Amino acid sequence: MARVRMSDVAAVAGVSTATVSLVLSGAGSHRISAQTQARVREAAEAAGYAPNSVARSLRTQRTGMIGLLSDTIATTPFAGRMLAGANDAARTHGRLMVLVDTDGDASRERQAIEALTGQRVDAMIYARMWHQVADAPVGLPQGSVFLDCRPSRGSWPTVVPDDRDGGAAATRELVAAGHRRIAYLDAPKSAGLIASALRHQGYLQVLAEAGITPDPALHVRAGTDAEGGRAAAGELLDLPAERRPTALFCFNDRMAMGAYTAAHRRGLRIPDDLSIVGYDDQQLIAAELDPPLTTVALPHYEMGRWAMEVALGEREADPAEPHHMRCPIIRRDSVGPPPPWSGDR
Structure with missing residues (x-):
């Protein structure tokens, strides 16, 4: 089956290809009427249009993927709600979370960071299963978010339980x-x-x-x-x-x-x-x-969501001060x- 193109969506919606591009990229939200935007999105959905993610990432220099690097969160049930909170926030904003568990092994952390940066993730979250002080792994990009752990050195956006x-x-x-x-x-x-x-x-x-x-x-x-x-x-x-x-x-x-x-x-x-x-x-x-x-x-779920929103740039955080999440x-x-x-x- 032939791939649906942007021009096909434009024909269905009765607008130009440029208008479709602006609406679907989000760049035209202030220049195009809400009615036209709705018509374009309905046409894209009806036609089964899927954007070319490779071309889009080359154009925007963003892949829409966020890496989450953890010790054992994915393989133990105790703190899994952190992953649920982070994943829900990523999905809300149309992003994909890529999870790697390393068992806290330094060599595995380096390999995981190299792999994630090789995939050009937009940001990273570094998480531990329980509240502790942690060294930033070698190669962790500056600005990465620390989740349920405090950095031993430097200033990083951080969320921990109060x-x-x-x-x-x-x-x-x-x-x-x-x-x-x-x-x-x-x-x-x-x-x-x-x-x-x-x-x-x-x-x-x-x-x-x-x-x-x-x-x-x-x-x-x-x-x-x-x-x-x-x-x-x-x-x-x-x-x-x-x-x-x-x-x-x-x-x-x-x-x-x-x-x-x-x-x-x-x-x-x-x-x-x-x-x-x-x-x-x-x-x-x-x-x-x-x-x-x-x-x-x-508050595992809330901490995971907070960390992802900071990684996505949807929430501000002071790297010099950990954010303490209330424990009800x-x-x-x-x-x-x-x-x-x-x-x-």
Whole structure:
């Protein structure tokens, strides 16, 4: 079947080929009436016209492709919403996102950057699965957007979750319910996680606002999986009644899942005897626990969309200052008032 040409569209719409070119390229939006533009687009769609992308890229020096380089986002379910947000933004603006996962391997990153620049992508996004400091890979074009990671050097447009505010939101939820003995189940210090320190800062901030003196015994570190959460929660729940926490703020939902197990093994009911708040709103965990877990959501979708809009030039960003995306509280059924034995009611 013969390829539909621009002149064919012009004949159907009753306009010149030049007018069709201006309308379909977007260059004539201020010079051609809305009625004529609509007629041209309807004619192009009816005729099945597809622009010659190669010729267009040679003319405009733009390919309409954005490269997204990540460590393991595409191969793990946890942060996949970042990809959905970035891809939706690209599609909204008529662009194509090209994704490459490298497992964080420096040589693979260099190869991927060479391949993407060889394909003449219009811009690049450099993403990591969790909030961390990252070195810019060799050859990463200046102006590339950092997603869910902070550059170790230089100024780059950057978006990260506001983990300090998220830690404050989790703690504030428990304070609002009447709790005063609130424990923080934290990640190991050796892990060096940015989010760990920031969430702890938010926790301390809200305790201070509420006039609650922090108890060092209620800040416990353990592995960030269910086993770590179970062990840390068990240690706290075995304290004498006067020192035992009535509420737990967990570094992530997997630790919260382990805390549920520790509570159930001791005959404690959630939230009647113990309130728990998690972090991440992790798929297949938070909403599936019994009772469903109140948690803080990582704004993966919103961060992905923000990064793509900056890469496309649809949104402005200050390369000198990371953009902190708010982490909202997701209320479910794991928070209630303190139990009667605590004396806090």
